[in-house]
Every structure is written in C-alpha cells, then in structure tokens.
Amino acid sequence: MSTVWTDRFATRTRGVTSSQIRELLKFTQKPGMISFGGGLPAPEVFPVQRFQDACHKVLTEQSDTSLQYGETEGYRPLRELIANYTAREGVNAKVENVLITSGSQQALDLIGKLFINEGDCVLVEAPTYLGALQAFNVYGATYESVASDQNGMCTDLLQEPLRSNPKFIYVLPNFQNPGGTTLSEERRHQLVLLAERYGVPILEDDPYGQLRYEGKHLPPLIALDHHNLHPAGGYSIGNVIYLSTFSKTLAPGLRVGWIVAPPEIIGKLTQLKQGADLHTSTFNQFVAYEVAREGFLEQHVQLIRKIYRERRDVMLQALTQFFPPEVTWTHPHGGLFLWVTLPQGSDMPAIFNSALEQNVAFVPGDSFFAKSNHERNNGCEARRHMRLNFSNAAPDQIREGVRRLAAAVKANLCGTLIPSEPPLEARQSRD
C-alpha cells in the first residue's frame, strides 16, 4: 500500500492522530445506540423554517453575490451583526474587529498558525478542549496545564507558569468543554490582571456562553480587559482574542464561527485564511445573517435554553438515582456537557467497552488532558473521567442511557476489588 507520497510526510504530522470523538461519531450511528459522546446540538432545536425562508430569500434576491466568491474577512453585514452582538457585553467592537471563520475550529487553527512556533508553550486548563489541542499540536505546541475545580481554572496556581512566559493562555470560561464548569467572576478579574502583569495574552473560547440555565450571566474576559474601555476607535489594543460560533445557537452544519481581535491581528489572520480556504462559504454567511437578524438569534436562544435545561436536569437526576455513591460529577450552569469522576483505579477502557456493548456511548476523559511539560496530572488521574453530553438525546433516552452506563460502571467498580479480572462477559452478568 505504500506510495512515493507515504515516505514524504512532514515531521509536524508525526504526533497527529484522529480525535476519539470524531471516531466515536461513527459508532453512534449504530441503531439503538444512546450517545452522550459527541457535542451535538439537538436537531429538534434547529430553526428549520427560518432556514427555509432565509435560503429562499437569499437565492431570490442575492444569488449573484451569495453564490459568488467573497471577501476573506467575511460578509460585511454579518460582521456588523457580530460586532453589535459582541458590543452588548460592553466590548467596543467594530466591524474591523471581526473575522468570519469556517467554524470556530478554523479560528483555533489560524491562531495556531499565526502564533505557535515549534516548541512554544500554551497554558491550558486541565482538562481542556480536545479540538484546540489537535489544532495547536500540528504547529508543534507544548503545554503547561493548570488545574481547575468547580469554579474553573485555579487562578491562584497561575503565577508560576506565567513566569516562564508561555505564548498565550487558552481558556473556556463558560460551561467548559469537557468539565462543564464556569470560571467565577472573581477569577475572571484575577486572570485578566495576571495576564496583563506578566504580559501574556489570552485566547478566550466561548462557544456556549449564551446557553446558561441558572445563575447570572458573567462578563467575558474580553470585556474585563481595560484596554477595551476607549469608546472611540474600536477594540484596537486589547490582550484578549475572543472566539465564538453559530454552531450551538443556529446549526453546526453551517460552519460559521468568528474571531474578535484587534484589527492588526485580524489583518494577519485574514492573510492566513486566504491561503487556508480563501473565505468561508458566502452562501452560508448570507443565510446565517438572514436567520440571525432582527433579534431572532436572541429569541431562539431562549428556546434552546429551555430544552437543554430540562435535559441537564434529567441527566443530573438520573446520575443521582442510578450511579453508586463513590462516583461524583459536576453541576454545569449551562452548555452541553458534564464531567463524571470515578474512584481511583477505575478501568476506563473496560467501562467504555462495556458501555458500548450496552448501546451507550461517552468520551473517556484522558483525551482532554494535554501532555504537560511539567506533568501535574498522572495517567491514573486522567483515566478516571467521563465526558457526558446532555444536549443531543431526548429526556427519556437520557434516563435510559444513564441507567445502562451505571450498570457498566458498577460492573467495573466491583472488578477493581479483584486483582485478576474475570472476562468481560462475567463482569457484565453481575449487574
């Protein structure tokens, strides 16, 4: 099977592997499978009629421009809409601060391309978003991980790693993926202050910020950066780059995300985007604009909140009902995920296989830990976790899925007390 191409891979690709989550997506199409694996929105909340109307209008009135090549920066009315949307947070954002990307995954790739030299260190939370690690790995990033708790990244642990001058801090303050935790207001202030003091910039990734189910909305880091308080001239000198997306509020199939940053950075990212894909689909940008405009986005988010809040509550209830007392989990105030922690010594690969056999899928937690320069999370720690998604399955499926998952977990918890494990079948029959 070898070809002259196969001998010629660039060195940067050595460590590149497929994401466990993307591979899982294939499993989850098996009939009868209940999946807590992906980060998939519920298709029931896609605003289909609004998409119908938008496609019809765009193709009737703007076919010559919406099907044509467009500017790399993005469709200007959409950039304006996003600048205004961001400005609601008190951020002095203008159209020049916004670059449209092909989903916020592309934003992560472009930022890796623009900033990361081979060997550069990125400061991340432990655990953190797997897709960011994938995007940065290919540019040769190394990592320093900072522990997090129910209030997000432990900012009191930041000073030491900041002294070694990492390239930037990557953080998901709201309903973190995978942890489901939210960075407290006090820690947000502390993080922005420390980053400023040590001269280290912040990359704020906020795909879920609008999906809050309890508690009050907290300001994004970009709104706490004092560079951003000049009313004239837009956001020109800030230390925070902010990412978001329509994937969780309209539909992921559009692949429309965005970057908010100082214009000089937007200019460089635009040059890189030219070489990467010329521009994001013009048609999808026109359609996203037609769907989101006139307050529809804000109104539609209310509906999503209602539906996902119920699903989160059903999952929390089911976990309490079915899971053994040795197991703990986070209580997310929003977003799509919660994070389950099993007792030390849990055999996660066995639980994972056992769960798949019982037609329930999740993502084992180890993928979400960066390989740190200074290893603060040993492998055992990383293998104790499961990420559960609660947005995609219907409430009765969530309940049934958690029941099956609890069976797989309990079978394994018994197993951990026995030095030599019985075969999988034997363990399963014990439940």
Next chain:
Amino acid sequence: MSTVWTDRFATRTRGVTSSQIRELLKFTQKPGMISFGGGLPAPEVFPVQRFQDACHKVLTEQSDTSLQYGETEGYRPLRELIANYTAREGVNAKVENVLITSGSQQALDLIGKLFINEGDCVLVEAPTYLGALQAFNVYGATYESVASDQNGMCTDLLQEPLRSNPKFIYVLPNFQNPGGTTLSEERRHQLVLLAERYGVPILEDDPYGQLRYEGKHLPPLIALDHHNLHPAGGYSIGNVIYLSTFSKTLAPGLRVGWIVAPPEIIGKLTQLKQGADLHTSTFNQFVAYEVAREGFLEQHVQLIRKIYRERRDVMLQALTQFFPPEVTWTHPHGGLFLWVTLPQGSDMPAIFNSALEQNVAFVPGDSFFAKSNHERNNGCEARRHMRLNFSNAAPDQIREGVRRLAAAVKANLCGTLIPSEPPLEARQSRD
C-alpha cells in the same frame, strides 16, 4: 496599536502577505469598473432554480442531518458521486479515495501541511497558481520553476530539477491559471513517466478540466499513472494526487472541493482536516449533491462552455483589434484566463495604475512566479505579463474593457522609449 499579541507572531508568518488578487476584488466593486482581475465565474451561469429546489428539499427531508455536524471525510453520497465522476476518466476511484474539502484552496493547504517541511522544494510551472504558492509558503516551501510554453510545462527541462529530489511536482494541466495553456498529451505521458522514474509524486490541480471550448478532452495525469490500472481495490498505490472543485461548475460560494488520493493519504489528510475545520459545511455538501446528481452537473457544464466560449472569442477578437502588434497572448482551449505578454522593458506598475484609472482591472503577472531556488526568471521577465479573466464580464463589457486596456498599454509602450517618464496624467493624455 501594538498589543502583547503583536510581538508573538510565529516565524512561519514572516513572508506571508495578502494576495494581490484578493485585494483587487475590493477595487473591482467600484461602479463602472470592468474587471478582468479575479477568477470569478459569471453569476448568470449559477443554476439558481436548481439551488432553490435543492435547499428546499434538503431542509424539508434532511434537516436533522444536513444542519448537524458530519463526518470529516465528507457526506458519503457526495463522495460516491465524485468517485463515479472521477471514474469516467478511467481512474479506478472508490469512495475511500475521496476527501471533501472547503474549496480546493483547502486541499492545497492540507497537502502543504501534510508534506512540506521548512525548506522543502516544490517543483512548479513558471508561471503557476498564486493560491498554491500562498498555501505552501506558510509551511516553508522553496521552489524550483520549470518554464512552460503553449503546450504547458516544458517536460524536456524536467530531468535536472527532478534529480535534486523535490518533494512533489505541482501542475495544472488544463487551461492553466494564469497561463491559459494546456499540457499536451505527449507531455502528460512524459511527465508521469519521469516522475515515476525519479520517484517524485505529482499533485495535479484541475479546477477547470470540464470547461473545454475547443479540441479533444485529454486524460488527466491521474489516469495515466499505471499504478491505477488494477480494477480491484480502488486507487490505492498511485503517485498522483488529484484536486478538483465545484467552484467553476456549480458555484464558488459553496466552498466545496475534493481530493482524490490513495486511502492511506486520505486518512492522514482527514486527521489534519479535523484540526483545521472539523468538516466542510454539511448543508452545502447535501445541497451540492442534490444539485449535481442525476446528470445535472454534466448537462449544466454544456451551458457554461457555450457562454464562456463566446466570451473567450470576444476577448481574442478585441485583443487582435485593439492591441499593438508588439503584444502577444495565449489562445486558451478552455478555462477562465488568458495571458498577455508585453515587450521587454514594459512598465507594468504604470500600466496597472493607468488601467485602474480608466476603470479596467487585471492581475499583473509577477505574482504568479515562484521565487525559485535557481532563478530562471528574472524580475524583468516576470513584469511583462498580465492575466486576463474572460468568464465574468459580459461580451460588450469585454470588448470595451480590452479597448480601455489597450489605451493604457499603448500609452506605456510610447513611454518606454523615453528614458525619464513623464507624469501619469501626461502619458494618459497621449492616447
């Protein structure tokens, strides 16, 4: 305007600049401008009603999957359609040989990422597609350029550069961008044989192959690779990677392109695409499939050929009528471009400015020459050319645009005889 971000650009971005063409797109929106600058299809050939029907059908019948996340490899029915489409050329392509990309620009980026180490040499035509240079530059590519004539890349000049073992050969055999030239059948065979003999793989970029206006269709390089003649098992060990796109046959605003390659290479590219943008817009892939299927693509291409052939003929006629005899140009058998060569010593920046003032735009040729390791094209040579697009403007506009352009050229040809140039205004008034 400096921020802590600005000091932190990765070294790979040092040489990155914005494409002259992308910048030109902004100029060309000026009222009254006739643009031969971009590579824009004619909006009149967008199959708008078919798009209307496709969007309506996809949103009515498949909203839950078409608006959702999808597999990185692409929408399977679309991959099958493309495999079958490729198989018409005699290529034994299967669904495993196809990766859907966000336009074929993304294909170039992913291939750069997978293969190019800092300093690696890519063998290119002189001139070659600017967007490929942009995609490869960021990964540290260097170049060796091979001259081309009216029959495409001069394959008799290939042996010496092949001996130095470049990473791969990048070539556009059909209606080349920017040259408008087509690689002859004899040279196609020679190129594939030489590449095989020296163990150097070929990247074949074919965005325009279906848009032929005269002469017989020639086999793509991928169909001449003898590794590809095994009927069982698909295209598994070939030396040619093949790229194409719907941008010129359906609509560029979709951003749907593809790569045909051995499955092992598709697998690695898929891993890189995960980190780059997760996947190409699911919605656009479903829509492209609905538009292209049941022979519509083949039928629609007939219409495009008819319209573009007329525009090419009008441009060729106008060039003959208005341009001075010292100027020559290529006679493209298809595609979107032709290539004009001015006498030595022509002042291209002056012609360009003068043309813009007369409301006609083109792309100066120097952008299309790679900076070669062994400089075979001196700067003077590169500055003698203009790329003219004939697909976007209507026939009467083409005639008027060429008339204006001829005026700008003639004004400058006079100027070249005068050692110290008069100011721009003075030169223009001479026409």
